[in-house]
Amino acid sequence: MTQPAFSPWDDPAATPLIQFRNVTKRFGTFTAIEGLSLDIFEREFFALLGPSGCGKTTMMRMLAGFEDVTEGQILLNGQDIAPVPPNKRAVNMMFQSYALFPHLSVWDNIAFGLRRDRMRKDAVASRVDEMLRLTRLEKFANRKPHQISGGQRQRVALARSLAKAPKLLLLDEPLGALDKKLRQDTQFELMDIQETTGTTFVIVTHDQEEAMTVASRVAVMDEGKLMQVATPDQIYEAPNSVYVADFIGDVNIISGRASQSGDKVAIAWAEGEPQIQGTTSRQFAPGQTCHFAIRPEKVAISAQKPDAPNVLRGKVLDIAYLGNISTYHVELPTGTIIKAQTANTRRIARRSFTWEDPVWISFSDTAGVLLEH
Amino acid sequence: MKRFSWFNATSLTFGFAFLYLPMIILIIYSFNSSKLVTVWAGFSTRWYGELMQNEDMLDAAWATLKVAVFSSTLATILGTMAAYVLVRAGRFAGRTLFSGMIYAPLVMPEVITGLSLLLLFIGIGLDRGILTIVLAHTTFAMCYVSVVVSSRLTSFDRSLEEAALDLGCSPFEAFRLVTLPIIAPAVISGWLLAFTLSLDDLVIASFTTGPSATTLPIKIFSAVRLGVSPEINALSSIMIGLVTLGVISASLISKRAAVARAKDEQAAAGA
Amino acid sequence: MRRLALIALPYIWLLALFLVPFLIVLKISLSDLALARPPYVPQWNFGDGWDALKAFFGSLDLENFVFLSEDDLYWRAYISSLKIALISTLITLLVGFPMAYGIARSPEEWRPTLLMLIILPFWTSFLIRVYAWMGILSKEGLLNQFLLWLGLIGEPLTILNTNTAVYIAIVYTYLPFMILPIYAALDRLDDSLLEAAEDLGCSRIQAFWLITVPLARNGVIAGCFLVFIPAIGEVIIPSLMGGSGTLMIGKVLWEEFFSNRDWPVASAVAIILLLILIIPIILFQRNEQNQREAER
Numbered sequence: 001m002t003q004p005a006f007s008p009w010d011d012p013a014a015t016p017l018i019q020f021r022n023v024t025k026r027f028g029t030f031t032a033i034e035g036l037s038l039d040i041f042e043r044e045f046f047a048l049l050g051p052s053g054c055g056k057t058t059m060m061r062m063l064a065g066f067e068d069v070t071e072g073q074i075l076l077n078g079q080d081i082a083p084v085p086p087n088k089r090a091v092n093m094m095f096q097s098y099a100l101f102p103h104l105s106v107w108d109n110i111a112f113g114l115r116r117d118r119m120r121k122d123a124v125a126s127r128v129d130e131m132l133r134l135t136r137l138e139k140f141a142n143r144k145p146h147q148i149s150g151g152q153r154q155r156v157a158l159a160r161s162l163a164k165a166p167k168l169l170l171l172d173e174p175l176g177a178l179d180k181k182l183r184q185d186t187q188f189e190l191m192d193i194q195e196t197t198g199t200t201f202v203i204v205t206h207d208q209e210e211a212m213t214v215a216s217r218v219a220v221m222d223e224g225k226l227m228q229v230a231t232p233d234q235i236y237e238a239p240n241s242v243y244v245a246d247f248i249g250d251v252n253i254i255s256g257r258a259s260q261s262g263d264k265v266a267i268a269w270a271e272g273e274p275q276i277q278g279t280t281s282r283q284f285a286p287g288q289t290c291h292f293a294i295r296p297e298k299v300a301i302s303a304q305k306p307d308a309p310n311v312l313r314g315k316v317l318d319i320a321y322l323g324n325i326s327t328y329h330v331e332l333p334t335g336t337i338i339k340a341q342t343a344n345t346r347r348i349a350r351r352s353f354t355w356e357d358p359v360w361i362s363f364s365d366t367a368g369v370l371l372e373h
Numbered sequence: 374m375k376r377f378s379w380f381n382a383t384s385l386t387f388g389f390a391f392l393y394l395p396m397i398i399l400i401i402y403s404f405n406s407s408k409l410v411t412v413w414a415g416f417s418t419r420w421y422g423e424l425m426q427n428e429d430m431l432d433a434a435w436a437t438l439k440v441a442v443f444s445s446t447l448a449t450i451l452g453t454m455a456a457y458v459l460v461r462a463g464r465f466a467g468r469t470l471f472s473g474m475i476y477a478p479l480v481m482p483e484v485i486t487g488l489s490l491l492l493l494f495i496g497i498g499l500d501r502g503i504l505t506i507v508l509a510h511t512t513f514a515m516c517y518v519s520v521v522v523s524s525r526l527t528s529f530d531r532s533l534e535e536a537a538l539d540l541g542c543s544p545f546e547a548f549r550l551v552t553l554p555i556i557a558p559a560v561i562s563g564w565l566l567a568f569t570l571s572l573d574d575l576v577i578a579s580f581t582t583g584p585s586a587t588t589l590p591i592k593i594f595s596a597v598r599l600g601v602s603p604e605i606n607a608l609s610s611i612m613i614g615l616v617t618l619g620v621i622s623a624s625l626i627s628k629r630a631a632v633a634r635a636k637d638e639q640a641a642a643g644a
Numbered sequence: 645m646r647r648l649a650l651i652a653l654p655y656i657w658l659l660a661l662f663l664v665p666f667l668i669v670l671k672i673s674l675s676d677l678a679l680a681r682p683p684y685v686p687q688w689n690f691g692d693g694w695d696a697l698k699a700f701f702g703s704l705d706l707e708n709f710v711f712l713s714e715d716d717l718y719w720r721a722y723i724s725s726l727k728i729a730l731i732s733t734l735i736t737l738l739v740g741f742p743m744a745y746g747i748a749r750s751p752e753e754w755r756p757t758l759l760m761l762i763i764l765p766f767w768t769s770f771l772i773r774v775y776a777w778m779g780i781l782s783k784e785g786l787l788n789q790f791l792l793w794l795g796l797i798g799e800p801l802t803i804l805n806t807n808t809a810v811y812i813a814i815v816y817t818y819l820p821f822m823i824l825p826i827y828a829a830l831d832r833l834d835d836s837l838l839e840a841a842e843d844l845g846c847s848r849i850q851a852f853w854l855i856t857v858p859l860a861r862n863g864v865i866a867g868c869f870l871v872f873i874p875a876i877g878e879v880i881i882p883s884l885m886g887g888s889g890t891l892m893i894g895k896v897l898w899e900e901f902f903s904n905r906d907w908p909v910a911s912a913v914a915i916i917l918l919l920i921l922i923i924p925i926i927l928f929q930r931n932e933q934n935q936r937e938a939e940r
Contacts, residue, residue: 066839086842099840103858112854113844164844381749384742385758391739392765392819395776398786402779411784455654462651471651474658480925482877484894485914488901489665492911496668512661515654545646573769576879580901590771597771597884601779609772616768624760 006216007231008041015078017042017168017200018063023072025058025224032058034224035072045194045201047211049247050221056204059221060170063202064093076167087116092166096173098157100145106156107132107141113164131159134193151182158190162197171203175210187213208248212236220244236295242371245293250327252299252338254292258284258370265370267292270334277309280370294368299340301328301361303352308362314338316357330361396613403606411601420607430592430608437572437589440503444510445567451511452518452567453560457548459519460526478516486513487580494581501583509581510571517570518563525559526552565623673708673911708912717896718913722920724891728807728882729875732814736871737864739815740822744863745856747823748830759827766820774813774884781809781885805887813881818874822867829863830856862935869928877917893917 008014016039025033033055040046048056061067062074065086073080081089092113100109110131114124132138135155140148145156154174161169174190175183191214194201205211211218212232220227220235220243228235228244239245242253254276256269265284266275269292276292284290305311317337318329321344328340340361353359377385406417424430455475462468478486490509494501533555537547553560575590582588589608596605712718747758765773780786781804788800803809833856841851879894886892893913901910 064839064843066842086839087845087847089843091843093840093843095836095840097834097836099834099836101837101840101855101859103861112841116845116850160840160844377746377750381742381746385746385750388739388743388746388819389761391816392761395780395816396765396768396773398780399772399776411779411782411786411789451654451657454650455658458651458654462647465651467655470663471655471658474662478662480873480921480928482874482894482917482921484877484879484897485666485669485918488897488910488914489669490661492668492672492907493661493665508661512657515657519654569767573771575771576898590769593771593775594880594884597775597778601775601782605775606779609769609775612772613768617764620760620764620767624756628756 006043008044009039009217014041016040017044017077018202019073019075019078020059021073021075023059023062023074024070025055025062025067026070032224033062036224036226038219038226038229040200040202042200043198045191045203045214045216047215047218048202048204048221049206049208049211049218051206051247054221055224056221057172060093060172060202060204063168064091064170065089090167091170092161092164092168093170094157094161094172094174096176098145098153098177100153100156100160102145105142105144106137106148109145109156110160110163112160117164127163131163134162134196135159150177151186154178154186158193162193162199165197166199168200168202171201173205174203175207176205183210184213190214212248220247222247238369239293239371241373242291242293245369245371250296250339250341252294252296254294254336254338255289256292257287258290259286260284264365265290267370270332270336273312273332273334274310276368277365278368278370279366282370282372284370284372288372291371291373292368293371294363296327296339296341297325298367299338299361299363301330301340301342301353301359303357303359305360306362309365311360311362312338313358313360316353316355316359319355328359330359399606400610400613403603403610405603405606408603420603421611424604424607424611427604429587430589430604433587433589433592436503436586440506440510440578440588441568441571444507444514444571445564447507447511448514448518448567449560449564452515452563453522453556455515455519456521456523456526457552460523475516475519478513479520481513483574483576484580487577490577491580500585501581502585505581505583506578506586506588509577510567510574513577514567514570517566518560521563521566522556522559525556529555669911669914672908673915674706675908676707708908709916711909712912712916717891718893718916721891721893721896722916725876725893726920728810728814728890728892729872729878732811732818732875733868733872735811736815736818736822737868740819740867741826741860741864743819744823744826744830747827748833762820762823762827770817771880773817774881777809777813777816778804778884781812804885805890807886807890809885810881810890810892813885814871814875814878817881818871821870825866825870826860826863829860833859862931865931866928866935869924869931873921873924873928876921 008016018038018040020036020038023033023036024031036059048059050056058067062069063081065081065084069082073082075081076089076091081091101112104112107128110128111124114127119127128141129138132141135158137152137155137159140152140156145153148156154177158171158174171190175186178186187210190201194214203211203214212235215232217229218232218235219229222243227247228240230238235244235248239248245251246253254267254269256267256276258265258267260280260283263279263281265278265280267278267290268275278292300306300308312332314330314332316328317331320327320329323344325341325343328342330338330340332338338361402411402413403420404416404418405413406419407414455471459472459475487509490505490512491501494505499505529552533551534547537551538544542550573590574588575594578588579591579594582591593605593608596602743762747755747762750758778785782788783800783802783804785804787803788797791797792800803812837855837859838851841855842848846854877894878892879898882890882892882895883898886895894917897910897913897917900906900913
């Protein structure tokens with residue numbers, strides 16, 4: 001069975017659930033968000049990714065209603081949400097600290113929001129039980145928050161914020177407090193729950209791996225601006241700036257002057273070194289500064305000179321053995337260091353080169369991306 | 374980012390007015406030239422002058438100060454030892470009784486402490502005076518000191534002491550060179566607390582003193598039982614002034630230390 | 645050896661100057677009044693030997709306690725102490741909670757100053773703080789002058805030397821003990837809990853009652869005990885502010901001892917006062933323990 005790809009952002013007829021229209025947020029003289037516009041669609045799992053202080057949490061708090069918008073508008077289903085106080089918004093939030101009420105049991109925590117809606121007692125009970133089942137917490141219903149583990153607390157917080165069936169669920173660093181292994185398991189659980197409930201999720205995170213794993217689209221932010229909004233594979237394969245390329249994963253950046261003919265570009269980047277050959281759909285003026293970004297796994301390393309569009313000489317400076325892969329730091333004669341990654345399909349003893357060995361690195365002319373800034 | 378809400382500003386204004394107006398009025402009226410304390414008859418420092426002439430008062434003040442210095446110092450030594458025993462000595466016979474005796478005086482009504490000590494001093498035939506007050510004050514103040522110091526000791530990373538022992542310190546050296554400097558702020562505030570408690574105490578001192586020694590609170594108490602007196606107003610103002618000065622300078626010193634520390638940390642992080 | 649000395653010194657000090665005196669009080673409360681010095685019998689000396697000791701124990705009795713239970717002065721004094729302590733604790737809570745809340749919700753840079761202003765009176769002499777009210781509450785005092793000037797009253801009120809004055813003085817002097825534990829509880833309260841409550845549909849006022857108040861509970865209880873327990877045994881305030889109608893057990897003990905010189909009865913009063921205090925003290929300890937466990 002093939003499902004149609006879920007990509008409402010490519011469909012001009014789709015109406016977004018949330019629209020940021022030229023939103024600016026200032027705290028005193030400090031501008032946290034500047035003239036930002038963004039559409040988020042129903043059923044999306046949308047990630048706001050960026051370093052701390054980039055404004056991602058502010059965006060989330062504006063959606064929840066804890067911060068007001070200085071300029072511009074935020075629309076939910078086409079309605080401006082500015083006049084709606086947080087307790088009246090069809091938006092719920094899962095707090096970074098989980099914010100579980102310590103004096104209430106797990107059951108009462110989950111029922112808290114439902115009771116505020118004056119729901120009938122049996123309706124509350126059945127909804128809470130449903131949430132407990134969904135998050136596999138049935139056994140812990142009567143415990144207090146301090147009597148359960150961190151991972152369980154995270155699930156209580158999720159169940160509590162989902163209980164009211166919000167149109168939009170905001171998750172502020174939801175997995176930040178968990179250790180790595182648990183975090184990975186929980187990521188898949190979150191995706192399952194998102195799919196089961198069909199709720200729109202907006203997640204704030206500084207962990208790029210997490211964003212790439214869970215999200216349908218990722219917005220990379222820096223200093224209150226959106227740097228790029230795209231699907232995880234586009235962000236990784238086709239970053240639109242050095243900032244995005246560098247923020248997501250590992251990357252080699254080589255800067256130089258471009259000379260373009262058609263979609264082929266040659267980059268003069270150092271005296272005495274061969275020009276780097278790349279491919280682009282962008283237009284570079286002759287002599288314009290450009291940055292060639294290439295991922296380490298796309299750089300091959302070999303002892304003999306290979307036949308490839310780009311071949312450079314260097315020597316092995318460092319080897320980081322990570323088990324499944326190894327990363328080689330290769331120093332070029334110019335002093336530039338290029339990272340190359342290879343999968344360790346052979347036993348390590350069979351490795352054909354080691355520290356200080358002269359090696360060749362090579363890559364195709366389509367392996368990298370050419371960036372203007 | 375927070376600001377005072379209307380409600381909070383109002384309740385704080387009224388609350389602080391309640392706390393401070395009586396003392397401010399007391400200070401203002403200490404400069405009243407009239408003997409009638411409730412009628413304002415013009416500004417004068419007359420009562421301060423008379424206070425300085427009052428030999429009895431000065432003697433009582435001197436006795437109070439002596440008692441406070443001796444008892445708070447003794448209480449600090451004993452209280453710090455007691456705290457160390459409570460937190461670090463582990464199990465020993467009679468530990469429950471010991472910790473009970475540390476905590477009980479904190480909730481014991483002063484009349485009972487005073488009465489029981491008086492009966493003891495009479496029983497063993499000890500002449501009552503400065504010495505007995507010092508003994509009494511030391512006993513209840515050491516409990517306060519040990520509570521203050523033990524809360525600091527509990528939050529103190531034990532591995533620091535272990536590191537000192539590992540590097541060749543004897544247990545006593547480890548205490549002197551590592552533990553004491555770190556708990557010093559708590560020890561100092563324990564001393565200040567003991568000092569204040571001793572200066573302030575009326576009930577226990579009344580029980581344990583004899584005809585040979587009168588402390589300032591006893592003197593004030595017997596004076597004010599007869600009503601408000603301008604001389605006592607002046608004395609009270611001086612005491613309030615000294616305490617205010619002390620508390621404000623202490624908080625400024627600790628704030629400056631905190632700022633300096635933050636700056637150092639910033640510099641270190643930047644380097 | 646050093647460890648032994650370390651334990652022994654404070655231990656012996658407390659035994660000699662806390663436990664032994666307390667046992668003496670217990671003993672004297674079981675003795676009889678005598679016109680002698682010290683004014684009680686029986687007395688016993690180490691030299692008197694075993695028979696004397698037996699005779700000594702034989703003559704101890706509960707006579708003083710029987711006397712206390714028969715004279716309704718003491719009953720009324722105990723009940724009235726409890727009543728005064730309870731009412732003043734409640735008033736202190738009503739005054740103290742809004743202040744603690746106000747400080748906890750004030751701008752961060754203000755908080756150290758406000759806290760210092762709460763603690764400062766604590767370092768000032770208790771006696772002086774009580775005394776400060778005498779000039780205000782007396783018949784010719786400032787409060788009456790002020791109310792007369794406002795025209796609210798036609799002739800001066802009698803406030804000093806009544807129970808009202810006692811309440812005012814207890815609230816005034818013990819207010820910091822109420823505010824500090826409540827503030828500590830409110831300060832620990834994470835703002836995100838209130839935001840979460842709002843996010844889940846609470847109004848601000850609902851969030852206050854459903855989240856803030858239950859979470860401040862331990863602080864409130866601690867504050868109440870810190871006021872209630874010492875207020876029961878208070879001596880200075882009823883002596884200076886109270887009138888002839890103000891019965892408080894601390895004052896009765898004081899007078900029994902200094903004016904009537906009836907040591908056995910004073911000791912018996914002390915023992916019963918302590919028995920009355922044991923219940924709130926145990927409850928207080930339990931509350932403190934719960935709080936420590938909840939924090940873990």
